[in-house]
Amino acid sequence: AQSVAQPEDQVNVAEGNPLTVKCTYSVSGNPYLFWYVQYPNRGLQFLLKYITGDNLVKGSYGFEAEFNKSQTSFHLKKPSALVSDSALYFCAVRDGALAAGNKLTFGGGTRVLVKP
Amino acid sequence: EAGVTQFPSHSVIEKGQTVTLRCDPISGHDNLYWYRRVMGKEIKFLLHFVKESKQDESGMPNNRFLAERTGGTYSTLKVQPAELEDSGVYFCASSHRRWDEKLFFGSGTQLSVL
Structure with a gap:
């Protein structure tokens, strides 16, 4: 069974400071990892994904994430946070095996609050 | 391109009543998924359609x-x-192909059962 843990319910950061949102996962096969963001009154929006290749993946809005196989982590990062980054962030995983389908398992979400 | 749209955005009903939620996927997307988030916890998969199946x-x-x-x-x-x-x-x-690595989400329906 797949699982995702986001250990922090909320992350507070000052504008201009680095932002990190933590995610660890468990999957039986090769992991396909994703980050989605939900702004108020909006649907989830895709930020980035790791499928294979370089462990550091870059995504939308200046975000990046680092895949660490030994620690089974996929932390989301942004070097300099903006107030507009305040939102709810979800990490998700699916098994890379074709038989597993395209069913995503999400974490509980982390609310990010960036203060001016 | 129009996104995934969901109706209604909010629904408040009493226990025992019936509610129907609707989703219009992006045109041409054969794959449609339903997920839900209960009590502010994880978003959980409900089901997956490929076309009408x-x-x-x-x-x-x-x-x-x-x-x-x-x-x-x-x-x-x-x-x-x-x-x-x-x-x-x-x-x-929704997504166009089954193995698309990116899903397009609607803004959701907030269901409150009293």
Whole structure:
């Protein structure tokens, strides 16, 4: 069974400071990892994904994430946070095996609050 | 390009009543998914349509939930009769190909069962 843990319910950061949102996962096969963001009154929006290749993946809005196989982590990062980054962030995983389908398992979400 | 649209955005009903949620995927997207987030916890998979066929309904919680996608276009999710624990946000998502690595989500339906 797949699982995702986001250990922090909320992350507070000052504008201009680095932002990190933590995610660890468990999957039986090769992991396909994703980050989605939900702004108020909006649907989830895709930020980035790791499928294979370089462990550091870059995504939308200046975000990046680092895949660490030994620690089974996929932390989301942004070097300099903006107030507009305040939102709810979800990490998700699916098994890379074709038989597993395209069913995503999400974490509980982390609310990010960036203060001016 | 129009995104995934969901109706209604909010629904408040009493326990025992019936509610029907609707999802219009992006035009041309054969794959349609329903997810829900209950009590502010994890977003959980409910089911997956490929066109009008149910590909995977392993996440449907019980037989009070019925999903349909007649004609392979829009989908409905009916809850009958609704229970208090059904309250939450119901999301719909779509993708063109089954193995697309990116899903497009609607803004969700907030269901409150009183």
